[in-house]
Amino acid sequence: MKEINFSRIEKKWQKKWEEKKIFEVSEKSKKKKYYVLDMFPYPSGEGLHMGHAFVFSLGDIYARFKRLQGFNVLYPIGYDSLGLPAENAAIKAGEHPADYTKKSMKNFMKQQKAMGWSYDWSRVLWSHDPEFYKWDQWIFLKMLEKGIAYRKKAPVNFCEKCQSVLANEQVIDGKCWRHEDCDVEVKHLEQWFLRITKYAEDLLKGLDKIDWPENAKKRQRNWIGRSEGTEIDFEINGEKWPVFTTRPDTIFGVTFVVVSAQHNKLIDLVTPEREKEVQKFLKKIKSVSEKEMEDMEKEGVFTGSYATNPINGKKVPVYAGNFVLAEYGSGMVMAVPAHDQRDFEFAKKYGIDIDVVIQPIGENESYDGKSMKEAFVGYGKLVNSEGFNGLKSEEAKGHITTALKIKKLGREKIQYKLRDWLISRQRYWGTPIPVVYCDKCGIIPVDEKALPVELPKKVKFGKGNPLETNDKFVNVKCPKCSGKGRRETDTMDTFANSSWYYLRYTDSGNKKKIFDSKNANYWCPIDQYIGGPEHITMHLIYVRFYTKFLKDLGLIRFDEPALKYFTQGIVHASDGAKMSKSKGNVVEPLEIIEKYGADTLRLALVSSASPDKDIIWDEKIVLGSNKFLKKVYEYFNNLKFGKVDAKTESKLNKTIKEVTENVESFKHNLAIIKIRALFDSFSDEGIDKKTAEGFLKILHIYCPFITEELWEKIGGKGFVSLSDWPKVDEKKIDEKFEKAEEAVEKTVSDIMNILKIVKEKNGKEAERVYIYVIPNEINRYDSDELSKRVGKSVGVFAVNDKAKIDPEGKSKKAKPGKPGIYVE
């Protein structure tokens, strides 16, 4: 077989598509819209990796599919070019992030075109463009106005390597999400936050109306972490201190109260005589990282104060403890050692009373605080709880809450695990936060008209935030009083950009507005979003939050960004580990393209397994795809149109039907098997034009280059890229052809079996084969084909053929669908 010059074909069609701008779309189309989106990539200097090749191919396949189905498909691309990774990479390369990013993007574009992805390049955007991040700043100002953005001092996660604070979502196992070897430290700093918690309930409820994988929804629900409980006021030194509990039924068992060691009002609780002890304890805690904290034993120190239990007036000691989160609930808990394992351990350690107030129902055993080995955390019957004795836990919760409500010392409360989003980063390569600090006026937002606050190019990289090294940037007039002001030098978390970029695509050139609502409402929400599992609790929470906020602003009509979401698997290296440069196991898409062609790579990536599963890269997976495409090319290249035959028509229609369903549900592995089977059934005598076109169309979504080339070759009109998805003609699907085919297969295997047995018996091979077929099935069996399959000369006779050769009368064994066989 002649080598096929894939590279020539690819370049040719890349150029044609680009020249004719065939993937550019407009809102004016009469077709129904469809918005397909892959998450926009961070343009790393290393170019595309296999994971990119995989996800974006999935997006492109789907976009092409919908386009052929007659939708007005928006399939845009952009670059998440702002952010820490770019800054760090640039510093390492000794370049300015702006230059570095520009180069990286160029490289990315080249490779993306090489992959054949059908983007509307006219809408391309990059987040380091001031015309883009201007709107980041604009949204921020709106959030400030609405009280969604705010500043507070809080214990925050700090990564030494990033030299910056991190969001809660960016801390993984106590480590920085970018630096697996860097423990995150807890620091107390004043920072900017976005009040995502205000949308906690909406974020939870919205999940019910979107078509996302159940797993993704569960993880988000888990992350939002709604729990219903009671907020109870404990009085300490004449002041009310609320605590949150999901177990108000255990309130009579409270023997102490613990306030978080990170609580900002902790000092108010400490009595003078305990101050030294408490300070010692705090110092000890401070020196441990968050990671170590997790493995640490529960520890605490008595503050010297006592809290009054509102239900019975009992006074209990107040401790400061390392196991209470300052950021959850009120940063303080009521401790019931008999019925909570952490409280139990703490009480044991410090010799605090353990009062049992719940006894299990239906068990002989009853608990006693002194002899307990661990806390009884289950539900049961109340004891030692005054008027509530005998109630079941479930009932008692309500009754006790009501009793507290009457005293105005308690109330029902819904608590979420979700924290407000910390967006300040002490780094250069991000969207500047548009505020100015003025000694007189305080925190003053930059005027909308003065946006964007541009990142100055001249900064010095080194220790600390590079932005502070540019005096012109830092020292500005106060927008309010025109006095001396100091500009905020923190920049925004990179996830701010990705939280609304999908909207900008709908009107990317707009210089006056963030986007035209008409355009956004036309294209959005995204019909099919595609991305990795790692984004479920970061980007996908944030983008939903921004969408809800922008809806509240009245800019858009919908409150969920993506109706459908597909999570693709991760591409692992051949050693099973993640592909990474340091491990030296990276395979670059470009290498494979050069060797086998882009179509081969695209086909291979989605046919090796179901795309929602992780795949282990192995060059072998490319081999089969490559062979197949060569055969296809060869076949069509030499194709002379033949006649339509009912069998092929049936097969074609059936294949189209099945492939359509498979593509719709991202089961490309199965779709491709069917496409291959269809091809295998094509006769050497050629196929008719309609069949040829149908085949090329369905293959096209996977292999756009070669199919364009062959489309042209067989005289197709225009581009296949802009043709139409073949319609299924159910009437043409006839199962009898399948049955006939199966019968032939069975006959072949029967013959092979007999040949084998005969060889074993006689010690030598038979030379000829005769089969005897029921007369009306005679057309199913072709002598030449059978001979080829079996590797022997096969004679085909009808059972009633007088001239048949049948020395052993085997023709009598023939049945419908099962010919008699004789070998000699």
Place this chain on the structure above:
RNA sequence: GCGGGUAUGCCGGAGCGGUCAAACGGGACGGACUCAAGAUCCGUUAGCUUAGUGCUUACAAAGGUUCGAAUCCUUUUACCCGCACCA
């Protein structure tokens, strides 16, 4: 600790109550073609048995539901992933 997932033949991987010794690809083996190699084509690839048949053992392990299980349920084991002192 909580939550999610996965376990299939030499390998990757379909299958999700009967039509399953199990799609498809890769590998291996045998054959055709060739002077030869490659490519291509055909076949074989659990075991025994048999002129195209039948049987046995099989889908991590053990139980169960069912007329019937790779497929459903329970328990166990192993691996992967997410969350994690959330009161």
